[in-house]
Amino acid sequence: MAETKAAVKGNKVALEGNEAVAEAMRQINPDVVAAYPITPSTEIVQTFAQYVADGKVETNFVAVESEHSAMSACLAAAVAGGRVMNATSANGLALMWEILYVVSSLRQPVILTVVNRALSGNINIHCDHSDTMGSRDTGWVQLYAEDVQEAYDNLIQGVCIGETMDVRLPVMSCLDGFILSHSYELLQVQEDEDVQEFVGPYKPDNPMLDIDNPQTYGPLDLYDYYFEHKRSQMEAYPPAKQAIIDQGKRFGEAFGREYGLIEEFMTDDADFIVVAMGSTCGALRDVVEAQRDNGVKAGMLKIRAFRPFPAEEISDALSGASAVAVLDRASSFGAHAGPLYHEITSAQVTYSNIIPTNNYIYGLGGREILPEDLSSVFDDLHEVAEAGQPTEPVSFLGLRE
């Protein structure tokens, strides 16, 4: 996030990540929220339910009996015609999985906060990205927040990204479980009216509640049309990428914090670039600075938008480096490396910009990532650059072997 000169209005307040998300939801004041509790996102649902109980929002809150029904009700409510939000984590997201595809296929801008948590088994409540990585092909836009401020900001922008007329896609706004969801941070909360003005009124698109124009949503679609429908769905992702850029700019103009698809931190002249997503980027910034203090040309590339995947932008951002490391907070079991690594090395090949790249899997089930772990990655990159190829395709940080 880059601070711009725009006047900073609103209040600096200390909020936990979950509270900040609930606060953004209150300010957005969606028509329907259908949600089900799960650690570590429960507090979002609880806090929002209290807003409803206290009349602070006009939202119709549906306390459903499962996440499967939560996403089903959200989808149907969105088709009916209105703004719809929801929050979940891990197993809850997994239970929604079948419906996630239908939401994007029906092109409904449902906004879902995912507080990232490890998938079972064994059951674990702490952070990793296995849940949202598991749903990376469901057709949802995915934004990952580095800190609580960004989680708040992303949710507000997410509404505008999803509702852009040539996009109309659902958006997952992701923040790291506990690390962000349960940490207090001093953040800038904008005025209610300003948030309202930023998101604007909902623009319906063929709403089901238009009873004078009855339509059939979700028909049987066989080999004679399904393929064309999927092709036309694919058309929505380039505009979604553009919408992320446009709304990030607009947000910067309105509130002084500008965002893009990726963020390059000291990458311009960097020999060694470490790529990461989520809260780890915060620690990485410090480590990069420490490396620079030691004369190492270190840099960080933060992936904010994982879907649509900014392949070309990433390839460009890495092009000047002599060695790269990709940090994955999830495993893609049976694959030769982690999911982010696959996408990034594939982008390098596609855009003919191959840089030797190591992969590190870290932080599964909430395992801490320490500055010394991150420093060791930069140490490895000297060898990678020398070898001109990955020295160890996949290694693990903070693991007892």
Add this chain to the structure above:
Amino acid sequence: MPNLKQLSHREELLTGGHRLCPGCGEPIAVRQILMATEQPVLASNATGCLEVSTTIFPYTAWKIPWIHIAFENAAAAISGVEAMYQARKAKGEIDEDADYKFVAFAGDGGTYDIGLQALSGAAERRHDFVYVCLNNEAYMNTGVQRSSATLKGAHTTTSPAGTVIPGKNQDRKDLTEIMAAHDIPYVAQTIPGRWMDITRKAEKAFELEGPAFLNVLAPCPLGWGHEGALTPEISQLAADTCIWPLYEVEYGEYNITYTPKEKKPIEEFLEPQARFRHLFRTDEGAEVRKAVQEWVDWKWEQLQNKAGD
């Protein structure tokens, strides 16, 4: 309650030209139910025969707003549509005098089995909707597999009659009673063969505020193995044998809406159907029939007690 002539003037909301089998009980029930209100109706539909046969893209047989999402969530889907309606109405974005009706259609698989949780949740939350189970006693869309609505002794492709096992081993789950136990305003069982019964029950279900559950026995000529033309008669035999009693529970009050003059032996219902044919060929089959008769007698007696008859 409108008379037959008046009903005949009401618009057909599920048009002809759909691809359901001749004699299928489902569209007969759907048309009669949709005729029971003159208010705008919006529908959700679970995956199943009705859904796949009426909406083959680029065609649709529905003249009302209709949504299908998946197999197990017709009740969750309609709660979402209804929730948005209430939200928009509360904000004054929909005319305050509007009286939209919400209906979910699902098969027995989508209701008794995989959709039970979503149905129970939506009923408990007291959304204002009518849930219609089109019960053809098996998963017909996928090729006649057993469900928990399948009668004991029935041959299905996952409870086949073999040399050792004579069809399905278990009695049908009593879902109507499970829904009555949710203490919702209205629960009823009906058949497509008695137009007055089904239309009157649907009318009540639409009119009462809050959730209503209609369980409609919908004969399936293909899966049950009978002539398509016999659908109304077969459903009438289900009522006459008390294998499918016609009754309603209105605010907890039980009311049997059809008492056969003479309760027929279950064989009159079983015999015309190929799915029970094996029960008429062996001594073991006769045992199964006896067990089903005893179960029917027991259930009928229980129901009469509840109704104070």
